[in-house]
Amino acid sequence: MQEVKEYTPLIVAFCCNWCSYAGADLAGSSRLSYPANVKIIRVPCSCRVNPMFILKAFQRGADGVIMCGCHPGDCHYTSGNYYARRRMSLLFSMLDYMGIERERTRVEWVSAAEGAKFANVMNEFAKTINELGENKRLEDLRCK
Amino acid sequence: MQRIGVFVCWCGSNIAATVDVERVAEAVKSEPGVVFSTQYQYMCSENGQQLIRQAIKEHNLTGVVVCSCSPRMHEATFRKTAESAGINPYMVEIANIREQVSWIHKDIEEGTEKAIILARTAIAKVNLNAPLTAGETKVTKRALVIGGGIAGIQSALDIAEAGYEVDIVETKPTIGGRMAQLDKTFPTLDCAACILTPKMVDVAQNEKITLYTYSEIEDVKGFVGNFSVKIRKKARYINEDACTGCGVCMNACPSKKGLNEFNQGLNNRPAIYIPFAQAIPNIAVIDPQQCLKIKNGKCGLCAMKCPSNAIDYTQTDEIVEREYGAIVVATGYKTIDLDKFGEYAYNESKDVVTSLELERLMNAAGPTKGTLLRPSDGEHPHDITFIQCVGSRDTSGCGKPYCSKICCMYTAKHAMLIREKYPDVKVHIFYIDVRTPGKNYDEFYRRAAEQYGVDYIKGMVGKVYPQPNGKLLVQGSDLINNEQVLIESDMVVLATAIEPEPSVRRIATLLTTSIDTNNFLTEAHAKLRPVESPTAGIFLSGVCQGPKDIPETVSQASACAAKVIGLLAKNTLKGNACVAGPDESMCNGCSVCANVCPYGAITYVDKEFRLGGGKTETRRVSQVNQAICQGCGACTVACPSGAMDLKGFANKQIMAEVEAICKR
Numbered sequence: 098m099q100e101v102k103e104y105t106p107l108i109v110a111f112c113c114n115w116c117s118y119a120g121a122d123l124a125g126s127s128r129l130s131y132p133a134n135v136k137i138i139r140v141p142c143s144c145r146v147n148p149m150f151i152l153k154a155f156q157r158g159a160d161g162v163i164m165c166g167c168h169p170g171d172c173h174y175t176s177g178n179y180y181a182r183r184r185m186s187l188l189f190s191m192l193d194y195m196g197i198e199r200e201r202t203r204v205e206w207v208s209a210a211e212g213a214k215f216a217n218v219m220n221e222f223a224k225t226i227n228e229l230g231e232n233k234r235l236e237d238l239r240c241k
Numbered sequence: 242m243q244r245i246g247v248f249v250c251w252c253g254s255n256i257a258a259t260v261d262v263e264r265v266a267e268a269v270k271s272e273p274g275v276v277f278s279t280q281y282q283y284m285c286s287e288n289g290q291q292l293i294r295q296a297i298k299e300h301n302l303t304g305v306v307v308c309s310c311s312p313r314m315h316e317a318t319f320r321k322t323a324e325s326a327g328i329n330p331y332m333v334e335i336a337n338i339r340e341q342v343s344w345i346h347k348d349i350e351e352g353t354e355k356a357i358i359l360a361r362t363a364i365a366k367v368n369l370n371a372p373l374t375a376g377e378t379k380v381t382k383r384a385l386v387i388g389g390g391i392a393g394i395q396s397a398l399d400i401a402e403a404g405y406e407v408d409i410v411e412t413k414p415t416i417g418g419r420m421a422q423l424d425k426t427f428p429t430l431d432c433a434a435c436i437l438t439p440k441m442v443d444v445a446q447n448e449k450i451t452l453y454t455y456s457e458i459e460d461v462k463g464f465v466g467n468f469s470v471k472i473r474k475k476a477r478y479i480n481e482d483a484c485t486g487c488g489v490c491m492n493a494c495p496s497k498k499g500l501n502e503f504n505q506g507l508n509n510r511p512a513i514y515i516p517f518a519q520a521i522p523n524i525a526v527i528d529p530q531q532c533l534k535i536k537n538g539k540c541g542l543c544a545m546k547c548p549s550n551a552i553d554y555t556q557t558d559e560i561v562e563r564e565y566g567a568i569v570v571a572t573g574y575k576t577i578d579l580d581k582f583g584e585y586a587y588n589e590s591k592d593v594v595t596s597l598e599l600e601r602l603m604n605a606a607g608p609t610k611g612t613l614l615r616p617s618d619g620e621h622p623h624d625i626t627f628i629q630c631v632g633s634r635d636t637s638g639c640g641k642p643y644c645s646k647i648c649c650m651y652t653a654k655h656a657m658l659i660r661e662k663y664p665d666v667k668v669h670i671f672y673i674d675v676r677t678p679g680k681n682y683d684e685f686y687r688r689a690a691e692q693y694g695v696d697y698i699k700g701m702v703g704k705v706y707p708q709p710n711g712k713l714l715v716q717g718s719d720l721i722n723n724e725q726v727l728i729e730s731d732m733v734v735l736a737t738a739i740e741p742e743p744s745v746r747r748i749a750t751l752l753t754t755s756i757d758t759n760n761f762l763t764e765a766h767a768k769l770r771p772v773e774s775p776t777a778g779i780f781l782s783g784v785c786q787g788p789k790d791i792p793e794t795v796s797q798a799s800a801c802a803a804k805v806i807g808l809l810a811k812n813t814l815k816g817n818a819c820v821a822g823p824d825e826s827m828c829n830g831c832s833v834c835a836n837v838c839p840y841g842a843i844t845y846v847d848k849e850f851r852l853g854g855g856k857t858e859t860r861r862v863s864q865v866n867q868a869i870c871q872g873c874g875a876c877t878v879a880c881p882s883g884a885m886d887l888k889g890f891a892n893k894q895i896m897a898e899v900e901a902i903c904k905r
Contacts, residue, residue, distance in 0.1 A: 109902055114313075115775060116755060122311045125340025133346050133355045136362070136902045137337075139312070141819065141890055144837075145874030150895055157903035170750045173776060174873035175839040184878065209775060210757035216345075 106160035106226045108135045110219070111146045115173035116208045117165030123212030124219075131219035142166070143204075144177030148188040151202070155192070155235050161201045161226035165218070168206040178206070196234040200225050243368050246277040246302040247360060248293055249338075250284035250309035256343040257282075261353040265308060265338070268357045272364045276300050285315050293319070294326040304332045304367040308360050310339040329372030331818055331889060336363040358902060365901040369894045375818035376867045380466040381566040382809050385410065387458060387748060388571035390418020391791060392783025392798045394440050396569045399802030401449035405809045408451045408563060409444065410458060410472055412744065413502075415520035417441055418573055422503065422597065424604040424611075426791055427654040428685035434519065434606070441521040455526055457744075459560060461568075461751040464840075464871055465778030466814045468565045476556040478513075478527035478535065483551035486515060486523030490543035490552065499531045501608070504601045507616065508608035513543045513552075517606060525551075567805040568752065570762060570774070571782040571798065572745045576737040577632045581639040585631065585735055586705040591617040592713060593705060595737040596627075596651055603658065613663065615731055617711060622666060622731035625659060626715045627652050628702045629672040632738035641738045641759060646788035648736035649676045653689040655734065660693040669696040669728055671717050679790070698726065705733050741785055754779050761787050772800045780804050819889030820870040821877060823863045825850075827884035830861030834876035834885050842869035843876060 112118040118139050124131065140146055143166030151162050164185060166178040182204060189202045203222055207215045249266045251257035262280040270278050277300045281289050284307055296302060305328070307319045312335035320330035338356040346352040384400050386393045389411030397407045409416065420426075421441075423433035444450050459471040494511035501510040503517050512531035515523060533540035534554050544552040576597050579587040587593045592615050594602065605611035615622050629648055632640030649672070656668045675697070677683040689695045702717040708729070715728045741760040749756045754774040755763040762785050765773040774781055782801040783794045808814075823834075825848065835843040846864050849857050863885070865876075874887045886892055 107903060107905070109899060118311075119313060119775070122313055122337075122340045125311070125344040128344055130345040130347070133342075133348075133351045136355070136358060137341055138362075138895065138898050138902070140874065140895065141887070142873040142875070144878060145887065145890055145895075147878045147892060147895070149892070150899055153896055154899045154903060157900055158905060159899075159903050167755070171753070171755055173753050174871060174875070175753055177839070177873045177875050180837060180875050180879070208757070208763070209755050210763050 104231055105134050106223075106231065107158060108132075108161045108163065108223060108226055109154045109159045110135055110137045111140055111143070111150070111162070111164045112137050113143045113166045113173070113178075114139055114141050116167035116171065116206075117215065119209035120165070120207040120211045120215040123209065124216040127212045129212055129216035131216045132223040135219045135223060142172065142174050142177035143181035144174070146181060148184060151188060155197060155232060158232070160229070160232040161203075161222060163203045163205060163218070163222050165205045165207045165215070168208055171208065197232065198229060200229060201232060243274040243304040243370075244276045244300065244302050245274040245304040245306060245364060245367055246293070246296045246300060247275055247279075247306045247308065247364065248284050248289075248296070249278070249280035249360070250289070250307065251280065251282045252310060252339055252343075253282060256309070256339050259343040259346060259349055259352045260338055260356045261349060264353050265356045265360055269360050269364060272361055274304065274368045275364060277302065284309050285318055290318070290322040293322050297323065297326040297328055303328060304334075304370060306334050306336060306360060306363045306367055308336040308338045308356060308363070311335070311337045331373040332367065332370050334363040334367045334370065336360045361904070362898045362901040365897040366894045369891065369897055371888070373818040373888050376816040376820075377813040378466055378816050378868045380809060380811050380814055381468070381564045382406070383408070383563070383565050384567045384569065384805050384809060385468070385470055385563070385565040386569045386571055386782075388418070388573055388783070388785070389413070389416030389452070389454065390571060390573045390783065391420040391437060391440075392573065392794045393418070393569065393571035394444055395795050395798035396571060396782045396802045396805070397450055398440065398443055398447065399799050400805050400809075401447050403802075403806040404449070405806065406449050406451070408453060408565075410453045410456050412455070412457055413516065414455045414477070414524070414526040415516045415522070416444060416452065416454060417519075417521065420791060421517065421519075422505070422600055424600045425654060425658060427650045428679075428681045430654065430658070438519045441519065445521045452522060453561070454522060458748060458751060466566050466808070468568055468778065470563055470565060470568075472561045472563065474559040474561060476529070476558050477524065478529070478532070478552065478554055478556045479525050480551045480553050481522070481524050483549045484524045485549050485551075486520075486525065487548065488515060488525075489546050489548060490525055491515065493542045493546040495540065495542060496531050496533050499528055504608050505595070505598045507598060507601055527552075567778050567780065567808050569780045569782050569801050569805060570745070570748060570752070570754075570785050572742045572748060572785045574739040574784040574788075575742055577640065577740050579631070579735065579737060582631060584704045585628065585702070585733065586707050586713070587735065590705075590707040590713060592731065593733045593735065595735050596648065596655065597737070599655055599734050603655075613659065620731075621663070624667045624728070624730045625669070625732045625734060626713075626728055626730040627656065627668070627670040627734045627736065629670065629736045631735040633736070634673065635738070641740060643759060643788065644676065645736075645738045646676075647739070647790045650679070650682055650685065650790065652734075652736050653686045653695075656695040657689045657693050660695060667696065669698060669730070671698050671700055671702050673699075673701065679792075700726075739784065739788055745785055752776060752779050761785065772797055772804055778808065816868055817870070817872045819872040819887060820867045821865050821872065821874065821885055821887045823865070823880075823884045824886065825862045825884070827882050828862040829882060830863060831881065833879050833881060834863055837875045837879045839873065839875065840869050840871055842866045
């Protein structure tokens with residue numbers, strides 16, 4: 098009988114340098130664990146996240162993408178997170194239309210002081226993605 | 242092709258305990274561009290840095306990946322290391338395998354695997370890194386201090402002492418803040434006014450310091466070294482240059498029913514007033530909500546009586562715009578609202594007061610001229626109960642989860658002062674713990690408990706019942722004797738929790754600096770950078786950063802000033818090297834990028850381009866001012882033609898990171 102290996106989903110997290118990445122650091126220094134399949138990419142601001150990055154992630158086999166930024170009003174660059182919020186709500190509804198479930202994409206605001214929130218968000222998001230399983234919708238676009 | 246060196250740090254056992262560092266160093270050897278990889282106990286140590294420098298020289302490295310702690314910790318360190326070995330500092334990338342791996346994943350297999358992926362991701366990025374140089378910007382040699390309490394006063398005096406211009410913006414009509422309201426200060430029992438007011442006078446007389454009292458911050462633009470701030474000088478309805486502070490107007494005013502803010506609303510003041518005798522500046526102010534002349538045009542008595550013709554009912558707010566190199570936030574605190582604490586009967590009985598109100602009741606300049614009298618009937622009290630931790634260390638959601646830090650000490654002070662002045666008054670204190678760390682603090686508390694016979698009861702108060710005879714029945718528990726206690730008191734004093742002044746939220750937003758869940762401003766590093774905010778050029782002084790007493794506040798204020806002086810002493814600042822820039826061959830000058838730029842860094846120029854065959858074309862293209870660009874990247878995503886990109890976080894680099902992470 099062939100052994101069935103449990104599928105580990107892959108989650109890409111874009112974190113802004115000033116709030117969320119620092120929040121992730123705080124989660125780390127407070128030893129608050131979250132699943133190892135969450136991998137963080139540091140960007141200066143959530144508004145640096147080009148929709149193309151997210152498309153690329155899904156195309157390359159990511160099962161969930163989360164974007165974290167400073168709380169509304171607290172952006173290090175004054176207004177970057179507002180742009181990001183608008184862009185992402187458009188992109189996520191388009192992805193939904195393409196068949197990538199709404200639950201696979203998420204925007205969260207995590208401040209530099211919210212290490213516990215960061216860990217909670219990641220745990221919860223990873224749980225959701227685990228339940229959804231593999232993202233096959235863009236598989237035919239993958240260069241496998 | 243880059244020649245990349247990978248350096249895996251053990252961080253002692255911090256990383257090495259849950260990540261197989263040797264396997265990480267081995268696994269990345271076959272990655273594209275990697276020509277060298279090694280591991281070492283402490284990469285950030287001098288020996289570790291020497292190892293990097295040596296490898297750069299020996300292997301002719303062009304790029305460096307350090308797998309270590311967060312880049313927020315040591316990116317700057319390793320960039321310097323690389324620079325000293327002759328390669329561009331921006332050719333260094335950090336893979337964060339401590340905060341993101343070893344500290345949160347217990348399983349070695351899982352941790353090592355993730356560390357390898359993060360290392361590969363950083364390698365993929367370095368392969369596309371390009372040398373960058375930071376531009377330089379000038380520093381405006383002037384500081385702004387927001388808040389004129391003891392924190393702001395101390396910071397401003399120290400900065401002015403070093404020879405720099407300082408402006409203080411204070412929302413109240415006078416500087417002095419909370420400390421001016423206090424009667425005595427622990428642990429020496431100095432009179433607060435005696436030690437504070439000379440400092441206030443120093444501020445007023447210092448030619449380097451400009452005071453903007455009764456003023457608010459309207460808008461903040463710019464960045465470290467180059468802030469541009471709009472200050473709203475609210476209308477005082479007084480010609481500041483003419484007013485001599487004689488106080489004749491206060492007696493003339495017929496509208497005397499305003500609550501005296503300085504006395505915590507315990508007595509009244511006229512519509513035109515000077516907050517207290519030693520106010521700086523000693524200039525009257527009119528409360529427009531209360532003034533009969535301003536409200537309905539009928540009165541004008543104060544203008545008639547004013548000997549210096551200083552009153553101007555038509556005055557309007559004025560906006561002042563100034564440039565600063567650094568900003569100190571010293572917005573202070575207030576006591577919390579007690580609406581959620583009905584059990585203490587604060588809203589039912591006048592004889593239940595907060596500790597700050599007690600300060601005014603005991604102060605010679607207060608409503609009772611310093612004689613302690615019951616607020617309800619003006620009688621001498623015989624029995625006073627203090628309740629500690631009202632709203633502090635409260636996890637029920639009604640109060641604050643933190644310890645307000647100052648209450649144990651000021652309650653010991655109050656108890657001691659009352660017993661000293663009125664030996665017939667019995668004093669009880671209900672406490673959860675008595676916390677007295679600090680020089681001569683525990684000795685002070687012991688004096689209160691042992692020499693002054695203050696009745697310390699370990700336990701909490703369940704309820705305060707106002708009695709028909711005007712007394713207050715305090716029902717509490719005594720945990721040491723394990724019994725319920727009932728005490729009939731004449732007054733109850735609540736050690737009310739302190740919280741940041743609510744206006745700090747708006748200030749934090751204007752300064753784009755972060756705030757925690759309790760509205761305290763976040764420092765850049767909890768231990769190593771406690772007076773800097775994460776936003777460059779913004780510094781934190783006093784209780785706006787966390788609860789603290791006067792000596793701590795003054796220390797922090799001076800530390801803040803030292804940081805500001807260090808910044809203002811520089812003529813230029815190294816700017817941000819990671820700035821945006823267009824690929825002019827793709828740009829069509831559509832203006833979308835300029836519209837989203839929060840700094841106004843993008844302008845347009847007409848440029849001539851060669852088309853080949855001797856032909857040229859003139860096109861409008863965007864231009865980024867490198868001194869102004871802060872590198873957020875908003876324009877890069879907005880650009881419809883994909884011409885705009887961000888150095889250091891280029892589209893190709895982030896795409897490569899995404900690919901490296903998703904590679905299975």
